[in-house]
Amino acid sequence: MTTFRRTLLAAVSAATLVASFGAIAQDIKPRIIRFGYGLNEVSNQGRAVKLFAEEVEKASGGKMKVRAVGAAALGSDAQMQQALIGGAQEMMVGSTATLVGITKEMAIWDTPFLFNNAKEADVVLDGPVGQKVMDKLQEKGLVGLVYWENGFRNLTNNKRAVNKLEDLDSIKLRVMPNPVFLESFKTLGANAVPLSFSELFTALETKAVDGQENPYNTILSSKFYEVQKYLTVTNHVYSPWIVLVSKKYWDGLSKAEQKVLLDAAVKSRDFERKDTREEAAKALAELKAKGMQVNELTPTETNRMREKLSAINASIAANVGEALWKETQAAVAQARK
Ligand code: TF8
Incomplete structure (x- = not known):
């Protein structure tokens, strides 16, 4: 090769490189993304939001910055969802259960005892059924990116x-503002009252309610052990979190910017599930050490609970649609194989 040709080639490839970098750089603009969440900074939720923020910043060469705001300082799940729909806030993470009023299909995840373990949940949520339910959000002005684990x-x-079931009688129990949770605990005999998570600690502290239900991680990170004496291992339902973007905001992003958010969301999901499971495995011992009195249900009592709760399956199926109900049952059966 002549020196001339070599110089020319080098010049051309350098130009191509500059051009493609230039295109990426132009496609990623300086942006500030307000990302709200309900738990505090030192929770599994807070840690995963932090990782997401770091990944977005890294992948965008520092151009896209995530301003993470925890402890429901931007509002309850329901308030943040409305802010996303209206375009006043860019992102959030929260329970799928609080989305049911917007997208009725989300109630499929509220089915008691739907999943037996985390593996089944991962396979179904990350598979076609999970995607289908997530895609339903778009017509309501929200874009779902990934599911995280809230937990059993x-x-x-x-x-x-x-x-035993009868011990729930007359217990005033806070549930998420969600019809399936309300129905579930009424069916079990508790005096179920819907309340936003952001009001829960105070409600427990002032004894406005007697109890609540959440994964071990949250009972620990939200310090519910300070205001609750008894913990019963029920694992009555698996609760997913979902990372959401305002559709108004999403539609204004370039393909490159959307990819930055989606890639970071997938990384945060993998990190969050691992982190949450590690924490959950140690949390029960910690809650005992903090003074909680823990008991497990006998298999007989768990079965009684399951049977009672199966009475609400028909209404869930009717609400989400028989087709989605059947598809989900099939996907769970497949995951169980
Ligand atoms: C609940 C949920 C909450 C989450 C969180 C605020 O009990 O489990 O912990 O939605 O994102 O309300």
């Missing part, structure tokens, strides 16, 4: 150890 929910209260 367990019962706490201040009145008595719950060893």
Whole structure:
């Protein structure tokens, strides 16, 4: 090769490089993304939002900055969802259960005892059924990116150890503002009251309610052990979190910017699930050490609970649609194989 040709080639490839970098740089603009969440900074949720922010900043060469705001300082899940729909806030993470009023299909995840373990949840949520339910959000002005793990929910209260169904009688139990949760705990005999998570600690502290149900991680990070005596291991439902973007905002982003957010969301999902599971594995011992009295339900009592709750399956199926109900059951059966 002549020196001339070599110089020419080098010049051309350098130009191509500059051009493509230039295109990427032009496609990523300086942006500030307000990302709200309900738990505090030192929770599994807070840690995963922080990782997401770091990944976005890295992948955008520092141009896209995530301003993370925890502890429901931007509002309850429901308030943030409305802010996203209106375009006043860019991103959030929260329970799928609080989205049911916007997208009725989300209620499929509220089905008691739908998943037996985290693996089944991952396979179904990350598979075609999970994607289909997530895609339903778009017509309502929201874009779902990934599901994170909130986790299997367990019962706490201040009145008595719950060893059998009858022990739930007259317990005033806070549930998420969601019809399936309300129906579930009414069916079990509790006095269920819907309340936003942001008001929960105070409600427990002032004894406006006797109890609540959440994964171990949250009982620990939100310091519910300070205001709750009894913990009953029920694992009555698996609760997903979902990372959301305002559709108004999303549609104004370039393909390159959308990719930065989606890639970071996938990384945050993998990190969050691992982190949450590691924390959950140690949390019960920690909650005991903090003074909580923990009991497990006998298999007989768990079965009674399952049976009672199966009475609401028909209404869930009717609400989300029989087709989605059947598809989900099939996907779970497949994941179980
Ligand atoms: C609940 C949920 C909450 C989450 C969180 C605020 O009990 O489990 O912990 O939605 O994102 O309300």
